[in-house]
Amino acid sequence: MRCSGSWTVDRIGRVERLPRGLAWRKGVAVVLDASAVVAMDMAGAWLLHRTARGLEHRGRTVTLRLRPEHEALLRIVTSSGVVTGPPRTRDRPRLLSAVGRRAWISAGELGGLVSFFGEMGVTAARARTGPLRVRWRQVLQHVQTAGFEALPTAALLSFFIGVVLAYQGSALFRPFGAGILVADLVGLAMLRELSPLLTAIIVAGRSGSAYAAQIGAMKMTGEIDSLRAVGVSPIEVLVLPRIAALLVVLPLLTVAADVLGVAGAMVVAKSELAMGSGEFLGRVAREIRASDYLLGVGKAPVFAVIIAVVCCYQGFQAADDADSVGRRTTVAVVQSMFFVVVADAFVLVLSRLFGI
Amino acid sequence: MTASITSTPEIVIAIRDVHTRLGGVVIHDGVTLDVYRGRIFALAGPSGCGKTLLLREALALHVPDSGSIRVLGRDVVGIGDEEALELRQRCGVVFERAALFSSLTVAENVALPLRERTRLGRTLLDEVAALKIALVGLPPSAGPKYPSQLSGGMRRRAALARAIALDPELLFLDEPSAGLDPASGREFEELVRHLNELLGLTVFVVTRDLGLLWNVADHVAFLGEGRVVAAGTMQEVSRSDDPMVRAYFYRARSEPAGAQG
Numbered sequence: 001m002r003c004s005g006s007w008t009v010d011r012i013g014r015v016e017r018l019p020r021g022l023a024w025r026k027g028v029a030v031v032l033d034a035s036a037v038v039a040m041d042m043a044g045a046w047l048l049h050r051t052a053r054g055l056e057h058r059g060r061t062v063t064l065r066l067r068p069e070h071e072a073l074l075r076i077v078t079s080s081g082v083v084t085g086p087p088r089t090r091d092r093p094r095l096l097s098a099v100g101r102r103a104w105i106s107a108g109e110l111g112g113l114v115s116f117f118g119e120m121g122v123t124a125a126r127a128r129t130g131p132l133r134v135r136w137r138q139v140l141q142h143v144q145t146a147g148f149e150a151l152p153t154a155a156l157l158s159f160f161i162g163v164v165l166a167y168q169g170s171a172l173f174r175p176f177g178a179g180i181l182v183a184d185l186v187g188l189a190m191l192r193e194l195s196p197l198l199t200a201i202i203v204a205g206r207s208g209s210a211y212a213a214q215i216g217a218m219k220m221t222g223e224i225d226s227l228r229a230v231g232v233s234p235i236e237v238l239v240l241p242r243i244a245a246l247l248v249v250l251p252l253l254t255v256a257a258d259v260l261g262v263a264g265a266m267v268v269a270k271s272e273l274a275m276g277s278g279e280f281l282g283r284v285a286r287e288i289r290a291s292d293y294l295l296g297v298g299k300a301p302v303f304a305v306i307i308a309v310v311c312c313y314q315g316f317q318a319a320d321d322a323d324s325v326g327r328r329t330t331v332a333v334v335q336s337m338f339f340v341v342v343a344d345a346f347v348l349v350l351s352r353l354f355g356i
Numbered sequence: 357m358t359a360s361i362t363s364t365p366e367i368v369i370a371i372r373d374v375h376t377r378l379g380g381v382v383i384h385d386g387v388t389l390d391v392y393r394g395r396i397f398a399l400a401g402p403s404g405c406g407k408t409l410l411l412r413e414a415l416a417l418h419v420p421d422s423g424s425i426r427v428l429g430r431d432v433v434g435i436g437d438e439e440a441l442e443l444r445q446r447c448g449v450v451f452e453r454a455a456l457f458s459s460l461t462v463a464e465n466v467a468l469p470l471r472e473r474t475r476l477g478r479t480l481l482d483e484v485a486a487l488k489i490a491l492v493g494l495p496p497s498a499g500p501k502y503p504s505q506l507s508g509g510m511r512r513r514a515a516l517a518r519a520i521a522l523d524p525e526l527l528f529l530d531e532p533s534a535g536l537d538p539a540s541g542r543e544f545e546e547l548v549r550h551l552n553e554l555l556g557l558t559v560f561v562v563t564r565d566l567g568l569l570w571n572v573a574d575h576v577a578f579l580g581e582g583r584v585v586a587a588g589t590m591q592e593v594s595r596s597d598d599p600m601v602r603a604y605f606y607r608a609r610s611e612p613a614g615a616q617g
Contacts, residue, residue: 009484009523010445013475041523042491042555043476043484050483076554080490082483320504321458 004036007044016047030055033065045073046082116313120243123235135241142245146207147253154202158257161194162186162264169265170272179273182265183283190261191288191296197344199253200303203246204336208311211242212332215315216325224316239312246304254300258293291356299347303340310336365392367426368526368558369414374423376409383409384420385582391575393525396552396559398573400593402604405579407562408452408530414560415449415528416440428525445473448519449528455515456503462489462514463499469521488517491554493547509540513547520551527551529561533568541565545572566605578604 005011032052037044052062066074169182215238218224227234262284269275314332318325369391376384383406391397399407412418414425416432425432430443456465467485470476476484489499492513503511512532519527532548533541545568551557563569569576569590576593578586578601586596594605 009470009476010474012480013477016477016480042487043470043474043480043523046484046487047480050480072554076491077487080487082486082490082496321502323459 001030001032002036003032003034003048004038006039007034007037007047008039008041009043012044012047028060029063030060031063031065034070035065035067037067037070040067040070040073042073042077045070045077049074049077112317113310113313116316117309120235120239120309123233124240135237138237138241139244139248142207142242143248145210146203146245147249150199150202150206150249150253151256153206154199154253154257155260157202158190158195158198158261159264161198162190162261162266163268165189165194165261166265166268167272170268174273179269179275180279180283182269182273183275183280184287186265187262187284187288188292190265191258192292193296193344195257195261196250196254196296196299196303197340199250199257199300200307200340201337203250203253203304204307204311204333204340207246208307208336209329209333211308211311212315212318212329213325215312216318216328219316219318220320220322220325234316239308242312243305243308246308247301250300250304250307251297254297258296295347295351295356299344302343302347306339306343307336310339365394367391368393368428369397369560370424370426371410371414372424372426374410374413374420374425376406376413376418376420378409382582384423387423387579387583389577389584389587391558391560393558394552394556395574396548396561396572398569398576399560399562399579400564400569400576400604401579402600403564406582407579410579411528411530411560411562415444415447445522446524447526447528448516448522448524450512450515450519450530450532452531452534456511456518458503461500461502462494462506462517465503465514466517466521469518473522485517485521488521489514491520491551492517493543507540509536509544512536512540512544516547516551520555520557523555525558527557527559529559529563531562531564533563533565538567542567548572580604 003015007015032048034040034048040048048064052064055062064074165186166182169185170179173179173181173185215224218238224234224238227237262281266277266280269280270277311332314328314335318328367390369389371387371389374384374387375382387406387410389399399410401407409418413420414427414432416435420433423433427443428446430439432440432443435443456462457468460468463482463485466488467481470481470484486496486499490496494510494513494517498506498510498514503514506514516529516532529548533544536544545565548559548561548568549572552559561568561573573590575588576586576590577584578593578596578598580598580600585598586593586601593601596602
């Protein structure tokens, strides 16, 4: 066989499969004549080497003819110790072992979260005994970004939720002449359930993701280790201010969402049911108990702790690559929303038990 | 290839009177230097003197204000995107922080330029990648590992394997031994020398590492105050009367890392 042209990495793709498909003449001796090859690089030399080895494997004797300047290349390739066709295996785990592995990982995550909670408690307790060092500046900064800047979003969303609820409610109740019940529906739904849930979801998406990404990136660049090295607890400077900020912010946002949600419903009540705002608000004030309102606002701090802790924890779990920071951020948001809803259901069960 | 180091070697990088300003600050004030084929050329100088910038300019990643830069016979000042791509394909680069793609394994990192720029089949792709990994002295077991699982020295080697994936004629190294311990630094130097001899690679290396300057570089240029203040072999540069060069090497040579000049 005679080879010619340039056997370089950008050209060689075309010749690659050729030798395999060739109908080799019968006989044992094969001459690979590459003396007409103008340019050769390592990939070319490797292809030549591989072809020769393949032929020898099938019991032929191969004579290679090369230009002298290409011999060094072939020597490099031959002595590299790389064997032909490293098998491309990607072991796919079986179903059972996959389930087991996931379960094991999840259990580990849960354990990690619990121990993170414990570490946080210890740090907080230590901050108590020593001179109480609340980092006001940082807390206020987080209140600003997580709360004040989230206010327009939370307000607008809850306003529209109120509008939608009132529309659905009035379509449902008006045929029975019970349009006034829209006030009960919206008031109860917003104040007790939707406002805290909605704000929690907004804050988890806005700030929780940011917390996970910030801490993850800080871990990647070694800032977390630097903090530890100068004797500052990363939990104290990074996690506690964020928890404190969300503890302040989430109840306030919830109250704002309450007000805007009811206001949205009020607008609809006026246009759809011709109910004056005074009448509407009076109905809300009469029918909604203070406990309903307090339960709703009271859930907010619980959600705040869940979001801050879960998201910071996920940030700390990030490894040293960009991929894992992204993955951890996703997990942080999904997990904190999940736990928020679980906590919400839990509160519901408790409130039923105690008849609140 | 290797034997072609004769009396008048071909100039592969010719930099003529390059001026560059960055944010109003003059960085290059008439830099002129030549890099010969098959040689290892080292650019030394204090930090902030524009060494890396010059490397970026040679790769057409930054455009100088005036002057001409010819790389592999092509004018890179005002080069088109298409041509620049083609030129960069003939050059391998290892940046200072190795910059391996963290979501890919070492083998995938090395195979990436091959996959993007050539039409090799999968097995051949894997084999060529394995070849390069072996060539930079990494064990085959390093292939399926992720960069975060490797030590700094191994990561640097992996980055080098990726840089030579397409068999470049010209290899650019930016501070290759920064952040390496002396032993791995020395091993890396030997590797660069080895590749230079083996493949006839021309190497353009930006460095502050004295071991590299003394033991590996064929030619050294010292950049200071925007121009080349001394050039030649390391012996010649170290004997320069320029106060900047003296200050740099006098203090630096007393360090244990300074090699047996």
